[in-house]
Amino acid sequence: MVRVEGLCKRFSVPRREAGLRAALRALVRREYRVVEAVQDLEFSLAPGERVGFLGPNGAGKTTTLKMLAGLIVPSAGRVEVAGFTPSERRPEFLRRISLVMGQKRQLSWDLPAIDNFEFNRVVYEIDPVHYKRRLEELTALLEVGEVMRRPVRQLSLGERMKCELVAALLHGPQVLFLDEPTIGLDVAMQLGIREFIRRYNTEHGATVILTSHYMEDVAALCPRILVIDGGRLRFDGSLEALRRQIRPLRRVSVRAAALPDDPAALGRVVLQEGGRLVLDVAPERVPEVVGALVGLPEAQDLAVQDAPLEEVMRALFGREEAAELG
Amino acid sequence: MFQRAGHLTRVMAAVWRISLAEAIAYRVSMLMWVLTTTFPLVSLSLWSGLAASGPIGDYARPDFVAYFVAAFLVRQFTASWVVWELSAQIRSGDLNTLLMRPMSPMLYHAIQNLAALPIRCALALPIGVLVLTLTGGLGWPSPGSLLALGLSLTLAWLLNLGVHVTIGCVAFWVTESTALFEVWLGLYLVLSGAAVPTSLYPAGLAEVIRALPFHASLGFPVELAIGRATGAAVTHGLLLQALWVAVFGALATVLWRRGVRAYEGVGA
Numbered sequence: 001m002v003r004v005e006g007l008c009k010r011f012s013v014p015r016r017e018a019g020l021r022a023a024l025r026a027l028v029r030r031e032y033r034v035v036e037a038v039q040d041l042e043f044s045l046a047p048g049e050r051v052g053f054l055g056p057n058g059a060g061k062t063t064t065l066k067m068l069a070g071l072i073v074p075s076a077g078r079v080e081v082a083g084f085t086p087s088e089r090r091p092e093f094l095r096r097i098s099l100v101m102g103q104k105r106q107l108s109w110d111l112p113a114i115d116n117f118e119f120n121r122v123v124y125e126i127d128p129v130h131y132k133r134r135l136e137e138l139t140a141l142l143e144v145g146e147v148m149r150r151p152v153r154q155l156s157l158g159e160r161m162k163c164e165l166v167a168a169l170l171h172g173p174q175v176l177f178l179d180e181p182t183i184g185l186d187v188a189m190q191l192g193i194r195e196f197i198r199r200y201n202t203e204h205g206a207t208v209i210l211t212s213h214y215m216e217d218v219a220a221l222c223p224r225i226l227v228i229d230g231g232r233l234r235f236d237g238s239l240e241a242l243r244r245q246i247r248p249l250r251r252v253s254v255r256a257a258a259l260p261d262d263p264a265a266l267g268r269v270v271l272q273e274g275g276r277l278v279l280d281v282a283p284e285r286v287p288e289v290v291g292a293l294v295g296l297p298e299a300q301d302l303a304v305q306d307a308p309l310e311e312v313m314r315a316l317f318g319r320e321e322a323a324e325l326g
Numbered sequence: 327m328f329q330r331a332g333h334l335t336r337v338m339a340a341v342w343r344i345s346l347a348e349a350i351a352y353r354v355s356m357l358m359w360v361l362t363t364t365f366p367l368v369s370l371s372l373w374s375g376l377a378a379s380g381p382i383g384d385y386a387r388p389d390f391v392a393y394f395v396a397a398f399l400v401r402q403f404t405a406s407w408v409v410w411e412l413s414a415q416i417r418s419g420d421l422n423t424l425l426m427r428p429m430s431p432m433l434y435h436a437i438q439n440l441a442a443l444p445i446r447c448a449l450a451l452p453i454g455v456l457v458l459t460l461t462g463g464l465g466w467p468s469p470g471s472l473l474a475l476g477l478s479l480t481l482a483w484l485l486n487l488g489v490h491v492t493i494g495c496v497a498f499w500v501t502e503s504t505a506l507f508e509v510w511l512g513l514y515l516v517l518s519g520a521a522v523p524t525s526l527y528p529a530g531l532a533e534v535i536r537a538l539p540f541h542a543s544l545g546f547p548v549e550l551a552i553g554r555a556t557g558a559a560v561t562h563g564l565l566l567q568a569l570w571v572a573v574f575g576a577l578a579t580v581l582w583r584r585g586v587r588a589y590e591g592v593g594a
Contacts, residue, residue, distance in 0.1 A: 011590060071422055071591045087587075091428035099426050106423040111347055122340035123429050125333060 001049070001175060001207045002068060007041040007077035009063050009231075010034050037063045039231040041077070045209070045224075047174070050201050052222030053211040056317045060231040061211040062179055068209065069099040069177045082174055095124055098173035100164055102180035105152070113148040113155075113163035117170060124171035131170065138166045141196055158189040165193070169200060176200070178210045182217055194220055215313050227316065240306070246315050247307035249280035252289055254303075256296035266292060280307075337429055338437050345441035363401060367457060369521050370394035383526045389552075393523055395454050396551040400544060401520070402450035403443065404483040408435045412494030413503045422591055432582060436487060471550065474560050478547040481567035485543045488574030491582065498585030519545030525554075539570040 012032040038060040045051055053061040066072045067079055070086030070093065079086055084093035100106075107116045121131045139145045142162040152160060161181065168176070178197065182190040198221060201208045212218050218225060219239055227235035227242065235242055252267065259277050263269050266289045267281035281289045286304060293302055370390060377387040385393065412435065415421040424431035493510060497503035515521055518540035527535055535541060546563040549555040555563055 066591045069426065071425055072589060073587045089425065094426060094428040097426075099422070101422070104419060104422060106426075108344060108348060111344065115344060115347060119340050119344050122336050123427055125428075 001047040001082060002043075002045040002209070003078070003080040004041055004043050004068070005078040007038060007064070007067065007079060008036070008075045009038040009060075009067060009072065010075045011037055036231050038067070038074075038228075041228075041231075041233050043226060043233060043236055045207055047207055048201065048205045049224060050198070050208040050222045051210070051224045051226060052218035053209070053226050053228055054215075054218055054316070055228040055234075059229045061228050063231075064228060065099075065177050065179055065209065065211055069097060070094070071099070095171060096173055097175045097177065098168040098171070099177040100168045100179065100181055102161065102178075102183040105160065106164055107152045107160070107167060109153045110151055112151055113144070113167070116152070116163075116167055117148070120167055120170050126171050130172075134170055134172065135166070138169060141199070142166060142192075158185050161185060161189075161193065165196065172204060173206060175207045175209070178208065178212075180212055181210065182212065182214055190214065190217065197221060215309055219309060229316075239309075242316075243306050243309070243312045244283075246312045248283065249307065250283055250286050251278065251305045251307055252281050252286065252293065252303070253278040253301070253305075254293045254296065254299055255301045256293070257298040258296065260292065260296070337433075341434055341437040342441045345438040346444070349442045349445050363405070364398060364453070365515065366394045366397035366401065366520050367453075369397075370457070373522075383523075385523060385526065391458070392552045393548060393554075395457050396548045397520055397544060398457075399450060399454050400479065400482065400547050400551065402446050403479055404486055404543065404547070405446065406439050406483070406486040406490045408439065408487060408490035409494040409504060409507045411435065411438075412491065413497035416494075416497040416585075416589070417501065419591060421589070425586070425589075425591075432491065432578075435491070439483075439487065471553065471556075471560070474564065475547065475550050478550050478564060478567060481564065481571055482543045482547050484571045485539060485567060485574060488571060488578045489539070489543070491578035492574055495578065495581035495585045498581075498588050514540050514543075517541065518543060519548060523549075525549075537566065539574070542567045542570045 011034070013035050014026070015031050015033040041064060053064065055061050063072070067074050068081055068086060070081075070089045073087040082093065082096045084090060084096075086093060086097075107113055108119075117135060120126070121128070126134075139148060142165060144159065144162050144166060147155060147159045148163055148166070152163065155163065165181075176197075181197070182193055185193065194217060197208060197210075200206060208221075210218065210222060223238060225235065225237065225239055225242055226233060235245065249268070251270070253271075253276070255276050257275060259272065259275065260266065263272060263277055263279065267279035267285065269277070270280055271278035277293075279289065290302065290304065293299060370393075373382070373385070373390040373394070374387050376382060377385060377390055381387075381389075412421075415424065421431065424434055427434075489510065490507075493503055493507045495503075496506055500506075517524070517535050517538055524535050524541050524545045525532060536545065542563070546555065546567060550560065550563065
């Protein structure tokens with residue numbers, strides 16, 4: 001459904017020093033700095049997959065998404081989506097896809113959403129019978145029957161986002177691009193939209209490609225994850241595989257009447273307090289360590305877990321966090 | 327073929343409906359717009375004052391009245407504002423929405439302009455009639471020249487649209503494309519016939535000015551409306567208009583195509 005080979009995007013950004021003198025010099029001769037937003041990306045997606053793009057701000061996720069949707073033209077490389085070259089933006093291609101951007105409104109501000117839907121019906125050449133059925137289905141699922149009759153500017157962020165989704169799905173796209181679809185929404189709304197996207201994917205077999213800052217979105221929705229950082233593909237696989245790659249150690253915890261004399265010999269000690277011990281242990285040593293801990297007097301609550309997701313993300317996006325702190 | 331044409335008609339009707347609804351939502355600002363583009367009416371008061379003591383060139387006082395009321399109406403009928411919309415959409419990234427629809431963004435802008443026409447006419451016509459009543463009459467064009475006038479107004483609108491898209495597309499590369507349009511507007515006010523009928527410029531200069539796109543977009547249709555362009559001048563003027571439409575149409579097409587390739591789709 002999606003094939004990407006050697007995909008690159010370079011932006012030239014005007015550059016000048018601060019101050020009046022530099023401003024005057026920039027009038028005469030502008031200097032440009034080339035930014036490699038996306039470099040040599042390579043992957044392919046099968047029909048019906050749900051894939052999440054993960055990465056810190058400015059990593060190239062949205063740029064990649066925009067190239068897949070045909071909004072911006074690649075500097076080099078090949079993209080094929082649903083058998084088309086997206087940047088040609090042929091009507092047949094545009095009728096097969098949809099792009100929803102959480103931070104951009106696509107509905108006309110002063111009209112009720114229903115007018116926008118009707119407009120899409122004509123522009124996307126949706127058969128009236130299909131349109132009616134799909135509109136009923138979508139408005140029922142997203143509970144916007146009442147909301148869609150009010151001017152869009154009066155809607156809350158969440159209500160608006162739901163209407164954006166209806167507008168994006170009326171023509172039954174085979175490929176759905178979502179850029180931060182849940183940004184700024186409360187938890188209940190996030191859950192609702194997440195569930196809705198999953199349902200659309202399973203019921204219509206559509207390919208879903210998502211970028212989000214909310215780890216939970218990606219974790220709950222996407223069996224496959226592409227980590228893009230510095231414009232390059234750093235990882236391609238399941239969330240579990242990602243977790244084990246970033247934090248290969250297992251977290252083993254136990255509660256007992258007496259703890260071992262030298263817990264550091266078993267693994268890295270995360271916590272040792274009262275009768276509780278938490279260790280990070282290399283996978284191959286887990287059976288041995290579990291064996292030792294089970295033998296402790298009154299051992300209970302023995303658990304072996306993967307590292308918590310937040311820690312994985314902190315390790316992965318450490319740079320972003322450092323920037324925020326600094 | 328017929329199917330495509332049918333689809334196109336339906337799309338145009340849909341854009342029309344949605345734009346009309348938007349235009350109605352913005353009717354107050356539209357009235358303001360009509361009122362603030364009364365520049366020809368300002369020129370009218372100036373020139374009819376100057377002509378009080380006798381005709382200037384071949385314009386007597388009533389001729390000035392007819393000329394500038396017609397100029398005011400022609401401006402309302404052929405106006406475009408794509409340059410503001412387009413450059414704002416390019417800078418904000420709102421162009422994304424238009425680019426993702428299976429219809430040409432240029433067609434969308436064109437129909438949106440047309441859709442505002444009925445409201446503009448409804449607002450502008452009473453003002454025109456009021457001025458005419460206050461200043462005393464205007465000879466309406468003969469039915470025979472109405473066809474030429476309709477054609478000329480259409481060409482003037484297309485020319486304005488072409489200019490607007492051409493300059494608007496500059497925003498793909500430069501932030502201040504609307505500043506460029508201000509320059510165009512300055513030249514337009516002087517050279518189009520909005521301030522002075524171009525036939526009043528000194529001989530030699532007048533011929534040059536009357537060959538420029540500014541005159542083609544305003545002065546010529548006005549002269550046609552008040553019966554000052556007749557015979558061969560009609561054909562000549564229409565051909566000149568068509569030529570400028572072709573020039574700016576080609577420029578707009580090239581800049582749009584290249585611009586979309588350079589577009590960075592700003593905004594998250």
